[in-house]
Amino acid sequence: TSTPLVPASELSQDEVITLCAELIRFDTSNPTSDERACADWVAGRLAEAGIESELVESAPGRANVIARIAGADPERGALLVHGHLDVVPADASEWQVPPFSGEIRDGYLWGRGAIDMKDTVAVMIATARHFARTGTRPSRDLVLAFLADEEAGGKFGAHWLVEHRPDLFAGVTEAIGEGGGFSFAIDGTRRLYPIENAQRGMAWMELTATGRAGHGSSPNDENAVTDLAESLARIGRETFPIRLIEPVRALLEEAARLYGVEFDEDDIEGSLERLGPVSDFMQVVLRNSANPTMFDAGYQTNVIPGKATARVDGRFLPGHEQELIDT
Ligand SMILES: [Zn+2]
Structure with a gap:
């Protein structure tokens, strides 16, 4: 109480x-x-x-x-x-x-x-x-x-x-402060109150592509917009591998124990399924992520700009910043 x-x-x-x-x-x-x-x-x-x-x-x-x-x-x-x-x-x-x-x-x-x-x-x-x-x-x-x-x-x-x-x-x-306090019913009498720790870090990135400016009607194999769009599409579709950091392992093991389900380290996805509603917020703490969020280029439909820039919201698990950057 x-x-x-x-x-x-x-x-x-x-x-x-x-x-x-x-x-x-x-x-x-x-x-x-x-x-x-x-x-x-x-x-x-x-x-x-x-x-x-x-x-x-x-x-x-x-x-x-x-x-x-x-x-x-x-x-x-x-x-x-x-x-x-x-x-x-x-x-x-x-x-x-x-x-x-x-x-x-x-x-x-x-x-x-x-x-x-x-x-x-x-x-x-x-x-x-x-x-x-x-x-x-x-x-x-x-x-x-x-x-x-x-x-x-x-x-x-x-x-x-x-x-x-x-x-x-x-x-x-x-x-x-804010965050936390969301609770999950385990059964009729018990609720789970997760405590947040080991927050993921932010690695916000600005990407710039430079190419050859030109008229929109001419062929151009160094189009900065095309190049950057290609890179962004790859970043946005990248699925980062699961990295089970220690605090998340402790959380999953304890949640599985309380729910009375099996936790299998070699089958994280399966383990999450067994955890039901708790698994939703677990998704973001299992891996790095990178989402393109902004794109800026050009000023006129018939002008190929020499430069395009974009922003990517990158997030990394503690200890995995370099891995995000390298990827
Ligand atoms: Zn807020």
Whole structure:
């Protein structure tokens, strides 16, 4: 059993929904927008409740908000709870509900960031405000961090703060962020809560092909677009081999034990099938991957450009970065 930090009856659900909807209305698309207006708003909601915070810009507009709430026991290490204010961009024409409207439709709150992760940010703000209103002191220092730039690697958010403002995290011994907490029913009485570790690394790549520019009506065997498209197609269709790293092996073995199915190291695919719903999220931790995601070339249909560029989202298992690059 677990005791919620704040009983649900005391934490106003309406307040969380309102805060989340307002957060969604800030277009914090990364990289096309910045977080400043949203960060100012967060600091304002905290200040309303009498909670001091510091707004830290790593670059113009790239704003982070940090607040420290004193705990009852200063001897205990502080707990960091962090969320990010940026979202990945959204093309409104692909949405049934405008992505930055924060609209409630059919009983659901819609918008970019509604589940990643302005929902959590709203819960963090509502909880802090609840503490302030009721004079609740957490058992230990609580550091709330509302960060910039998570979606593009954290360069202007977490990375920057750790390098330039470690003082903000003084005394922190544990941190809770997004991800994890998804549970799987094993049977009627037991649930499996995976703990994330050994995250895959990012190896984002830019590919450039150069060729011979020319008129679109003439033969050209050094067409940069053709060459790059060929390479990208091969990268996109590559199936990387399964590499069973130690943490994943431990996870699979334990999951198999709990589900009462056989784990066969020489037949990973078969073992996954036996694990049912758990196997879905296992797919991405078994191998490296590389997906072409952007392509840029040319400016006119009848002109063969001398250059084409593309981006590839590469991900590697711990210890397998070189293998990805080599492949
Ligand atoms: Zn996220």
